[in-house]
Amino acid sequence: MTTHAESSQPETDPSLGAAETPSGKGAKDENFPVGSFLLPKHLRPHVATYYNFARAIDDVADNPSLSSAEKIERLRAFEAALLGEPGYGTEYQKAHALHESMKETEVTTKHGSDLVAAFVQDARKNRYETWDELVGYCQLSACPVGRYLLDLHGEDSEAYFYSDALCIVLQVVNHLQDCGEDRRDLDRVYIVGDWLREEGGSISDVDQAAVTPAMRTTMDRMLDGCEALMVDARKLPSVIKSKHLAMESAIIVRLADRLITLLRNGDPLATRVSLSKIDFAVAAVGGAISGFFAAGKGTEQ
Template sequence: MTALTERREEARARAENPETPSGKGARDENFPVGSFLLPARLRPHVAAYYAFARAIDDIADNPALEAAEKIRRLKAFDAALKGEPGYGPEYEKAHSLRRSLLETGVTVARGSDLVAAFVQDAVKLRYATWDELLGYCALSANPVGRYLLDLHGENPSAYKYSDALCTVLQIVNHLQDCGDDRRNLDRVYIIGDWLAEEGGAAEDLDADKTSPALRRTMDRMLAGCEALMTDARRLPSALKSRRLAMESAVIVKLAARLIALLRSGDPLARRVALTKLDFVAAGLAGAVWGFFAAGKGAS
């Protein structure tokens, strides 16, 4: 086989197999995905949304793909999601989500915004300011919460509270994975200006434990998350759906627990993660809180 033929075969294979599965699934997330707390009739729609998000996330996080190839695949998923012609069964996760969005009346922006975030991931490897990171989270995380609210027919006035919660979840995930992101993708979500002010640099993430400068920067980011939690805790009361309020309250509890774990843990030394006990405790406390909070209105 000639080199030219090999390249053509590789190109054909890429076209036929746009996905690059990482093996990650709902069980690897910090929060329940489509749990029994949500109405049974809506769970298939949540599953379709998650499957689409997982597929494009895996493309963006694949270290074997060049940035241009990531962008090509991601934009193809977006085109398929929007119903543009020329995208076959290899884009079934996009087609499935499009059908779901049409059935439920949820805007396609909830999927396209995620694509935009992952396209940004392909080319933007550093975040100098807190506002830059919040802007990224507005595309990569907040659409997830808004999707769930839209799916349940909630008032858009609750977006403010779901945005806060989703942003917190995204940032604590960045802190959990800061070593792997730097090592595998040279991607750093640690606030660059803050790290420099504290006397550190991106190279601090190459160590096997956090430097004092990195620790102080992480604490500043966690303080920002705690400020956002003020609004996040109002979410269950802002929701009409008791089931969604219960699910949201559980996630708020999990977010608070993750912040506490990251305050005391070192994500470079070992994985800082929720335990089964954390999930059980948050599940019980959150479900009770959400049950009684639903419909009371954010205050």
């Protein structure tokens, strides 16, 4: 695994300043439960540690006041600290905490390093021309989260296939939710460029106050891609042995389905398209019940 140690700097370098750049976002801002009470109590602190690391490096990547080079330097330093390399002090505490957590739980640090790689890509790349290109990004930025949870619960790696499908959907719908804000604040566009141009549109469509016909068709094609992935994502609870994790995943599956519906009928450029408290409640009840009974039943890929 490449650690980039030779190009990162320890926190004693004053040019780095504070390593973190908190945005104020937290677990409450996510589309899905983070370390909810459904998960085994002894594992929740580890989930929180992983989330805190992910949130810290995500905030660095999304900080508009940092240059691309500054973002990459800090991100690589976080990865070096995660991997246990010497010279990185307390301002990388969240990386150190995850290092210790992963050592204790015997979960691979790759699930942290892949997130770093995704955010380094964000610092370098701000356009995605094809669906496959976007999915490739999601495989770094979202799939490690699901894989981490599976490994933490001692699940078989065969479940990665179904978890990856769900995580990619969650990332794509999040990109659609935030498309206007991402373009405005970071000049970052995750809308599939080739599809948008095929419909006679351009990047300028993302700057509008409401979705254009070209943007609408492109969004629907992206949601069609999500629907195709959901065929496998919906099988995830049945390939998970842990009833706790199966219940949690079943809830997230339902939230993903609901977000796809909301985005089909909503305009993320005109107003925030998001889940309501009722959406969460319905998914929680239905998902918990279905996940409980589906756990370990198995399915054919």
